[in-house]
Amino acid sequence: MSSALFSPITLRNLTLKNRLVVSPMCQYISENGSANDWHLMHLGSFSIGGFGLVMTEATNVNAVGKITHKCATLCTDDNEAAMKRVIDFSKKFGVAAQGIQLAHAGRKGSTQPPALGGQPLKPEDGAWETVAPSAVPYGPGWHTPRALTKAEIQQIQEDHVASVKRALRVGYDLIEMHAGHGYLTHQFLSPISNRRTDEYGGSLENRMRFALETFEAMRAAWPEDKPMGARVSATDWVAGGWTPEETVVLAKELRKLGCDYVDVSSGGLDPEQRIPLAHGYQVHLSQKIRNEADIKTMSVGLIADAQQAEEIIKTGQADFVCMGRGAMWDPRFPWHAAEIFGDEAPYPPRSTPCHPTLRPQLFPNRQKQDSK
Known part of the structure; x- marks a missing residue:
């Protein structure tokens, strides 16, 4: 009998x-926002390793939206051409579908890159x-950001749309709006970072406005027959911050706009967060959103065991298992x-x-199974 995971x-x-996804992982090695040979190796290696979907790292919709000088962007012709080279290679030689996460870092x-202290x-x-x-x-010692004007909000939304159109030309099968990890869209959602008094701040409806408007504009620019999702931080892990219950409301609204799945992560908005790190520590958040918002979910976070991944899918806690560091540890997981x-x-x-059926000396049990 086939496993749920496969x-x-x-x-x-x-x-x-299958239900195994390589999570988007920032690499901090782009050149003027453009992918290079590292990305060819990094994404290409995962693409031949049997995963159902490989996600390109958080790719920013404009230069101001980068986390570091070395972050990826998809806002110039050079960015587009460089990324197309990588994705063309991954599709030609790999077996995975290709997705991209579009982002803006905001505050x-x-x-500096994490390896240099961040x-x-x-x-x-x-x-x-x-x-x-x-x-x-x-946090203390960080830059104080400038509050966006309404015109600038609209321009950032247009930048998201422009990157969607570039992603389509690159050849991606799926796109994901980044609304988690404390980056710009998440900053609008959380009352910790959003102190606005206009229609983009205050009530939950207002705090969700930027995310929903941006998603709707992106969805309209992406072909109807291609899937689109969103990554969220389901909780800030800080008192008075964004909550799982609010995430359910957001997921329901995103589903109405044509969102096909929610990639459920958490945290990243406030340095005061207290995250209970453990194997699969975010799975319960994925299950809550899946059940209460009636939407497909991806679960991510310290999942590196095949039995655990199988149980997550089999018991309906998520529809996909995302792996980041686990995939780096074992790109043939x-x-x-x-x-x-x-x-x-x-x-x-x-x-x-290298398939086991062609190496019977190393996989004698597999040979017996296949001969039945």
């Missing part, structure tokens, strides 16, 4: 071969002015997990010589 699933016209921009840039390091819903810094369940993960033609 059962196919269809989102609009896109059928994924969490203009920083602290705000100084003027001599090329710092730039950050923007946010309100002039509230992320689907192949290895499939052997545990006696199931099949996809192999690209150039990788079939």
